[in-house]
Amino acid sequence: MATTLKTLTDEEFVAPGRAGCNGCGAVIAARMATKVLGRNTLMANATGCMCVNYGYAGAPKFPFIHTLFENAAAIISGMDAGLRSLHKRDDVNLVVLAGDGGTTDIGLQALSGAVERGHRFLYICYDNEGYMNTGVQRSGATPYGAKTTTTPVGGDRLGEPRPLERRKDMVRLLAAHGIPYAATASIAHPLDYIRKVERAIAIDGSSYIHVLSPCSPGWGFAENMTIKIARLAVETHFFPIYEVEDGRWYRLTIKAERKKAVEEYLRLQGRFSHLFSERYRDEIARIQAEVDANWAYLKQLAALRAG
Amino acid sequence: MSRQYISGCCAVAEAARLAEVNVVAAYPITPQTSIVEYLANYVAKGELKAEMIPVESEHSAMSACIGAACVGARTFTASSSQGLALMHECLFMAAGLRLPIVMAIANRALAAPVSIFCDHQDSLAQRDTGWLQFYVENCQEALDTILIAYRTIEDERVLLPAMVCLDGFFLSHISEPVDVPEAEQVKRFLPAHSPKYPILDVNNPGIFNVMAFPDTYEEFSYDRHVSMLRAREVLRESMADFARLFGRSYDLIETYGCEDAELILLGMGSMMGTVRTAVRLLREEGEKVGLVKIKSYRPFPTQEVAAAVQKTAVIGVLDRGLSTGLGGIIYPEVLKSLYHLTTRPLALNFIVGLGGRDVTIPILQRAVQEMKQAIGASRPKRETIWPGADRALLQAWGIKD
Numbered sequence: 001m002a003t004t005l006k007t008l009t010d011e012e013f014v015a016p017g018r019a020g021c022n023g024c025g026a027v028i029a030a031r032m033a034t035k036v037l038g039r040n041t042l043m044a045n046a047t048g049c050m051c052v053n054y055g056y057a058g059a060p061k062f063p064f065i066h067t068l069f070e071n072a073a074a075i076i077s078g079m080d081a082g083l084r085s086l087h088k089r090d091d092v093n094l095v096v097l098a099g100d101g102g103t104t105d106i107g108l109q110a111l112s113g114a115v116e117r118g119h120r121f122l123y124i125c126y127d128n129e130g131y132m133n134t135g136v137q138r139s140g141a142t143p144y145g146a147k148t149t150t151t152p153v154g155g156d157r158l159g160e161p162r163p164l165e166r167r168k169d170m171v172r173l174l175a176a177h178g179i180p181y182a183a184t185a186s187i188a189h190p191l192d193y194i195r196k197v198e199r200a201i202a203i204d205g206s207s208y209i210h211v212l213s214p215c216s217p218g219w220g221f222a223e224n225m226t227i228k229i230a231r232l233a234v235e236t237h238f239f240p241i242y243e244v245e246d247g248r249w250y251r252l253t254i255k256a257e258r259k260k261a262v263e264e265y266l267r268l269q270g271r272f273s274h275l276f277s278e279r280y281r282d283e284i285a286r287i288q289a290e291v292d293a294n295w296a297y298l299k300q301l302a303a304l305r306a307g
Numbered sequence: 308m309s310r311q312y313i314s315g316c317c318a319v320a321e322a323a324r325l326a327e328v329n330v331v332a333a334y335p336i337t338p339q340t341s342i343v344e345y346l347a348n349y350v351a352k353g354e355l356k357a358e359m360i361p362v363e364s365e366h367s368a369m370s371a372c373i374g375a376a377c378v379g380a381r382t383f384t385a386s387s388s389q390g391l392a393l394m395h396e397c398l399f400m401a402a403g404l405r406l407p408i409v410m411a412i413a414n415r416a417l418a419a420p421v422s423i424f425c426d427h428q429d430s431l432a433q434r435d436t437g438w439l440q441f442y443v444e445n446c447q448e449a450l451d452t453i454l455i456a457y458r459t460i461e462d463e464r465v466l467l468p469a470m471v472c473l474d475g476f477f478l479s480h481i482s483e484p485v486d487v488p489e490a491e492q493v494k495r496f497l498p499a500h501s502p503k504y505p506i507l508d509v510n511n512p513g514i515f516n517v518m519a520f521p522d523t524y525e526e527f528s529y530d531r532h533v534s535m536l537r538a539r540e541v542l543r544e545s546m547a548d549f550a551r552l553f554g555r556s557y558d559l560i561e562t563y564g565c566e567d568a569e570l571i572l573l574g575m576g577s578m579m580g581t582v583r584t585a586v587r588l589l590r591e592e593g594e595k596v597g598l599v600k601i602k603s604y605r606p607f608p609t610q611e612v613a614a615a616v617q618k619t620a621v622i623g624v625l626d627r628g629l630s631t632g633l634g635g636i637i638y639p640e641v642l643k644s645l646y647h648l649t650t651r652p653l654a655l656n657f658i659v660g661l662g663g664r665d666v667t668i669p670i671l672q673r674a675v676q677e678m679k680q681a682i683g684a685s686r687p688k689r690e691t692i693w694p695g696a697d698r699a700l701l702q703a704w705g706i707k708d
Contacts, residue, residue, distance in 0.1 A: 042507050044374070052518065063507040065377060065515035067370070068396060074367035078332060078374025078382075079507065081358035085329035085380050092509055110370065113363030 003198055005191060008035050013061055020053035023223030025213035025230060026126040028187045030054055030097060033124055033209075036197040037062075041093040042079060046072035046102030049133040050126065054097075070106040072096045073114035073123060080119040093201045094121040100141035101131045104168040115177045115206040122200045123208045125170060128215035136218045140168040143238075144290075145283055146271045148218075153274045158283065164290040174208045175247040181207040183243035183253070187214075188231035192241060192253050212239045220270020232265040237295040242302065250301035262288045308488050308553075315478035318446040318485050319385065319411045319471070320345030322453030324355045325493040326409075329380035329500070332360035332371035337423045338475040339387040339413040346383075365390035369397035369410075376406035377507045377515065381457070381500035384408070387475060388415035388429045395433065401468045402437025402531065404516060405504050407460040408468040409453060410438075413479040414576070414627075416662040424663020425475040427576065427628040431604075431636045437531050439469035439538055440605040442575035446483040449473045451555055452602075454497055458545040463503035465538045467531065472604075474577040476663065488553060496552050539606045559608035561600040562615050564590060568597030570678045571616050571652070573641060574625030575601040578659070578666040582625070585671040596675060601637065609644040617645070621678040622652045627660045634658065634691035653681050656691045670695040 013034035020027045026049055034041070041062040045051050047069040054060065067075045076094050083089040098107060103125040111123060130148050131137040137150040144164040147153050151160040174182045180203050185193040193211065200207035214229040216222070221229055233239035234254055241254035263284050266272040275283050313321070319342050323331065331350075333343040349355035358375075362368045368384050376382045386394060391412060401408050416426035430440060439460060443449045449471065456469040473479055505513055519527055539559060550556040561579075564586055565571055572582050579600040589596040599615050599622075601608065616622045622645075626635025633639070638656040645651040657674045660666040673694040681687050 039512075040509050042378070042509065060514070061512060062509060063512045063515070065507060066517065068400060071366060071370035071373075071397065074362065074370030075374035075377070077360055077362070077367070078330065078371030078376075078380075079378050080374075081330050081332070081360050081371065082375030082378040082380035082382070085356075085358040085375075086378065088378070109363060110367050113367055116363070117360070 003036060003194055008194065009038070011035070013037075014054060018053055020049070021217055023216040023226045024049070024053065025187055025215060025226050026050055026099070026128060027053060028226065029124070029126045029211045029213050032187065032190055032194055033197045034060070036194045037093050037095060037201065040091065041095055043095045043097055044072045044076045044079070046070070046096065046098035046107055048099035048102050049128070050097055050099065052133065069102055071110050072098050072102060072107060073110040076121045077114045077117065077119045080121055089120075096121060096123040098123070098125055099133070100125060100127040100129060101139045104140035104170055112177065115174060115179050115208070118205050120205055122197070123206070125208070125210045126213040127210055128213045128218060130215070130218055132215045132218040143167060144287060145275050145280075147274060148271070158274060158280055159271070164287060165294070170210050171208065171242070171244060175244040178247035179208055180205040180246055181243070183209050184239065184241050185209050185211040186230050186234050186239065186241055186254070187211065188227050188234060189241060189254050196243065218271070220273070221268055225268065229265070229268060232260065232268070235260045236262045236265040237291050238262055238265050240295060240298050242298060250298065250304065252298060252302050262291050308486050308492070310484055311487050312482050313446065313485050314341065314480055314482045315446045315449050315473045316341035316413070316480065317345055318450040319453060319473065320349065321487050322450045323383045324349050325488065325490055326381065326383070326454060326457050326497055327355070327499065328357050328383040330358045330360065330372070330375035330382045331384065332362050332368045332375065332382070333384045333386070334362050334365045334368045334390060336365070336387045336390040338415060338479040339385045339390070339411070341479070342385040342411055342413070365393040366397060369394040369401065372408045373397060373401050373404065373406060376401070376408050377404065379500070379502040379506040382408045383410070385411040385413070387413045388417055391429045391433060392417060395436070398433055398436035398438060398468070400516070403527070405466040406468055407457070407466055409456045409460070410468065410470050411453065412470050412472040413475045414472050415475040422662040423475070425477050425627070426661050426663065427472070427636075430470055430472045431628040433470070434605065434636070437467060437535070438605065439467055439535070439603070440472060441469065441603055442472045442601065443478065444577055444579050444600065446478060446481070447485045447555070448557070449478060450485055450487065451549065451553070451557065454493060455542070455545050455549055455557065458497050458548070459538060459542050461500060461503065462541045465534055465541050466504050467534055467538065472576070477577040492552060496549060535606050539603075539608070542603060542606070557602060559603040559606070560611045560615060561602060563598040565597035565599065565615050565619070567595055569595040569620045569682065570675060571597040571599055571619045571622045572625060572671065572674065573599040573601065573612070573616070573622055573637075574627070575604065575637070576627060578625065578627065581666055581668065582671060585668050588668070589675060594675070604637070607640055612641060612644040613648055616652055617648050617650065619652045620682045621655065623655045623657055623674050623678045625657050625659050625666070625674070629658055629661065653684060653687060655681060655687050658691065658693045659695050664695055666695065
């Protein structure tokens with residue numbers, strides 16, 4: 001019943017020759033998800049990397065609309081109502097694909113409204129932790145200390161100044177809406193990810209998947225390191241993999257067996273390189289402490305289910 | 308057909324019900340709100356089988372309309388003022404995607420300062436978004452124009468969205484006797500929607516809103532432009548069919564007393580009722596005055612305006628909106644219509660009725676006085692005149708006339 005890597009279709013919905021950067025994590029995220037979604041899909045794609053990268057040159061085999069930056073969730077609301085009114089809603093998958101800029105920042109209102117009204121659609125946020133399409137500017141998802149073109153390093157600035165604990169947590173934010181299903185996912189854990197997509201599209205209501213999508217040029221790592229970085233984000237608990245049902249019941253779906261130090265994850269990325277100078281040495285400990293606190297908190301949330 | 312005593316908002320909602328729209332996505336704003344409330348009631352009672360999306364903003368209202376129209380639904384919304392301004396970027400998208408969405412606008416001024424009252428600034432500021440724009444004079448015309456709008460823009464020669472603008476409060480909240488046609492009769496005029504444009508359909512996949520590089524963008528713009536020009540002809544056909552079926556005739560412009568007029572007042576919206584009365588009174592006094600009412604602001608009736616006013620001595624353009632620092636908004640468009648004529652009237656621009664101020668007969672008489680004084684001059688002494696402005700108040704604020 002449930003898809004396995006063996007039963008996953010050989011059909012490709014992300015064609016070769018697309019216009020993305022080498023090693024693009026978001027393309028991998030789209031490729032895996034679309035293999036589950038299949039041809040019976042209408043996709044609304046918020047302005048961002050994937051419109052250029054996938055929409056125009058990736059030749060999706062299903063209908064695809066490049067929306068404005070902030071209105072993908074509102075457009076999908078209209079598609080849901082429109083198909084319903086024409087008695088054509090059936091089992092068509094309505095899917096938004098949007099980056100973290102189009103989701104955590106400018107598109108938050110439309111997403112909140114669409115989920116609150118309960119439209120039936122899956123929203124996939126490919127989180128590359130910044131405005132990468134416009135050349136690496138910070139977003140509400142950029143981690144503490146990361147260097148971007150709008151949070152440069154120099155003088156008293158160490159990069160993104162907002163503490164990690166106040167980064168917008170989209171899954172918890174949507175859980176607060178009582179959304180039937182919300183989850184994080186990693187391209188380094190494909191089976192977990194595709195099962196989440198499969199589960200989400202079966203829901204008669206809104207669902208949300210937040211998939212970490214490492215960005216080689218934006219984060220500053222070699223193109224062949226994308227999956228390794230994604231895996232380290234999970235293993236260090238920097239990006240925990242979990243799901244929430246009905247906005248209440250948390251479950252850690254990847255319990256990292258061998259916990260690694262955050263330092264290992266940060267060290268591989270140019271955007272954090274300044275943190276390894278003497279001046280910012282304490283910052284890494286600070287990030288580690290916040291990552292640990294978040295993991296402990298999630299474990300407590302996950303324990304609620306048993307009680 | 309039944310004759311009902313209803314408000315402009317109700318007339319608009321009745322029209323959307325009769326058009327059997329599939330999807331309504333709207334956000335409340337005074338003075339448009341009642342339109343959405345009426346429609347919600349029709350849906351609740353089963354009198355209209357549509358999906359209502361009570362969106363969280365006007366930006367999302369227009370976005371949801373785009374989504375619905377993209378899958379082939381006949382789509383309706385309504386807005387006003389700040390709400391319409393918030394929709395701005397989505398309006399270009401609706402026009403660019405060639406989606407025949409109809410939106411009613413209850414015209415209202417924009418902050419700051421805050422005003423909920425009538426002003427054409429809100430919709431006129433959306434002039435260049437690629438939408439057709441109609442301005443109506445009464446509640447009957449509001450109902451009829453919604454139906455004419457759908458019929459016109461769903462035609463594959465047009466495929467552009469349309470705004471039907473009715474003056475906030477003056478029409479939205481004033482009740483008048485309105486002939487509400489029967490559903491069967493309306494079906495003959497406006498058959499069920501069968502999209503003549505590509506829709507998002509899993510059986511026929513396509514990419515919508517692609518990137519157009521400099522080698523194609525200009526041609527997309529040209530295509531929209533000629534479609535808007537073509538809309539004049541389609542509009543006339545729709546109006547002719549409407550007249551045949553319902554007995555009420557409309558045209559891109561309406562004229563009164565222009566044949567022998569020395570002076571012509573031109574404007575649009577509910578104030579044209581008062582202008583008609585003023586013209587009648589002046590004609591009774593022997594003044595040769597006429598009136599031109601613009602019904603279709605986009606497409607702009609360039610030739611019609613030129614033909615109606617070219618033999619007159621002076622034309623006075625009444626603008627219920629302001630291009631700050633330039634003057635009225637319709638005025639330059641009227642001048643464009645006249646410029647290439649060999650003989651053309653002198654033109655004056657009157658800014659009137661901003662922020663809900665009544666356009667009264669004395670104000671119009673002052674305008675006509677100014678026009679009479681300009682007869683025979685080679686150019687007007689003053690081009691932009693504010694005949695309704697409160698001189699005492701301006702003086703008290705220390706503003707020089």
